[in-house]
Amino acid sequence: MSRDYYSPDEWEKIIAFSKTRETPFLVVLLDRIQQKFKSFHTNFPHAKIYYAVKSNPDTEVLSLLRDLGSYFDIASIYELDRVLHLGVSPDRVSFGNTIKKARHVREAYDKGVRLFTSDSEADIRNLAKEAPGSRIFFRVLMDSITSDADWPLSRKFGCQPRMLTELVSLAADLGLDPYGISFHVGSQQREISAWDAAIANVHSLFEWMKGERIHLRAMNMGGGFPADYLAKTNPLSVYAEEINRYIGSYFGDAIPEIYLEPGRGLVGEAGVLVSETILISKKSKSDLKRWVYTDVGIFNGLMETLGEAIKYPVYTEKNGTTGDVILAGPTCDSMDIMYEHFKYQLPLSLEIGDRIYWLSTGAYTASYSSVEFNGFPPLKTYYL
Numbered sequence: 001m002s003r004d005y006y007s008p009d010e011w012e013k014i015i016a017f018s019k020t021r022e023t024p025f026l027v028v029l030l031d032r033i034q035q036k037f038k039s040f041h042t043n044f045p046h047a048k049i050y051y052a053v054k055s056n057p058d059t060e061v062l063s064l065l066r067d068l069g070s071y072f073d074i075a076s077i078y079e080l081d082r083v084l085h086l087g088v089s090p091d092r093v094s095f096g097n098t099i100k101k102a103r104h105v106r107e108a109y110d111k112g113v114r115l116f117t118s119d120s121e122a123d124i125r126n127l128a129k130e131a132p133g134s135r136i137f138f139r140v141l142m143d144s145i146t147s148d149a150d151w152p153l154s155r156k157f158g159c160q161p162r163m164l165t166e167l168v169s170l171a172a173d174l175g176l177d178p179y180g181i182s183f184h185v186g187s188q189q190r191e192i193s194a195w196d197a198a199i200a201n202v203h204s205l206f207e208w209m210k211g212e213r214i215h216l217r218a219m220n221m222g223g224g225f226p227a228d229y230l231a232k233t234n235p236l237s238v239y240a241e242e243i244n245r246y247i248g249s250y251f252g253d254a255i256p257e258i259y260l261e262p263g264r265g266l267v268g269e270a271g272v273l274v275s276e277t278i279l280i281s282k283k284s285k286s287d288l289k290r291w292v293y294t295d296v297g298i299f300n301g302l303m304e305t306l307g308e309a310i311k312y313p314v315y316t317e318k319n320g321t322t323g324d325v326i327l328a329g330p331t332c333d334s335m336d337i338m339y340e341h342f343k344y345q346l347p348l349s350l351e352i353g354d355r356i357y358w359l360s361t362g363a364y365t366a367s368y369s370s371v372e373f374n375g376f377p378p379l380k381t382y383y384l
């Protein structure tokens, strides 16, 4: 069951490493991240790849990507410090969060960052004052498109196109360098046509600004590239082929500089979370459903199961007939239930103490883990 997400060699490595260790923990296969990075490069040969640090900010991942020549998209000055401490030059960093304090803008500027994203007048005014002359991406709102994504970034980011054009002019007036338009189609976006609509929007905005004699030079396509979860996705090459075709069809010979900011699509499939079954129980003698409680839950790694949004494939070493289960975490919080409405199936032979492996958990797991809720420590990560 679900074994085919990893090769036999990878399984051997994961299981041999995990055997003697106390669960829960995340195992990350660095080779997979390296392969994915190369695949992004091959499939988008002209794009600059800015790894979205928030998806896994560990030193092992950042230094691997640094050595592979990646750029970095940061969400805060704290992520900036992590990246700079590894010797990454600030001209390889983009401050992509549209929500930031004026003094953090200044700190990033003082440390050498010259590329920012914005979607509001107040932030543009802060940038003009605290990061004078910097290059700016303007983020366009994608609410109707992101709602298709499994983990939408929705209404929180971006502004309406009309307002965006005014922000571009304002930025130019204030001495900033209006560099390009950015968007994010929503995380775990499986619908390829989302990029079509987004790129069409960006192209119209480029044309509009030309009319104002402002020549935008870059398109930042954000992240959104899906990982293989319970619902498998097309390989990256299929997305890339379509997206590159869209870019060509809108921009023709005048293709702007392309930026990508993959997080999930780059590191998601590299991780396997290893957990142990703490308890299996029923609510009444005749109950057909088993409650399976594991030592990993919403608060120590599986945050993205909120609302059952992300459905991770799970694997156990037990075989045979399966039955419905409700999967829940170890804490004394009633929202610590991963899957209840969507019925996962696990072998009837599953016993307390058996391991459950959560696949494709390399993104947004360890970094989302609480510090000490119910006394449970944050999720450990090991790199193989």
Ligand SMILES: *Cc1c(COP(=O)(O)O)cnc(C)c1O
Pocket (backbone or CB within 6 Å): 052, 054, 055, 073, 096, 097, 184, 186, 187, 188, 222, 223, 224, 225, 261, 262, 263, 264, 265
């Ligand atoms: C979160 C985020 C990303 C990464 O998104 P994924 O869907 O994980 O690839 C990229 N860019 C920005 C601005 C983000 O906020």
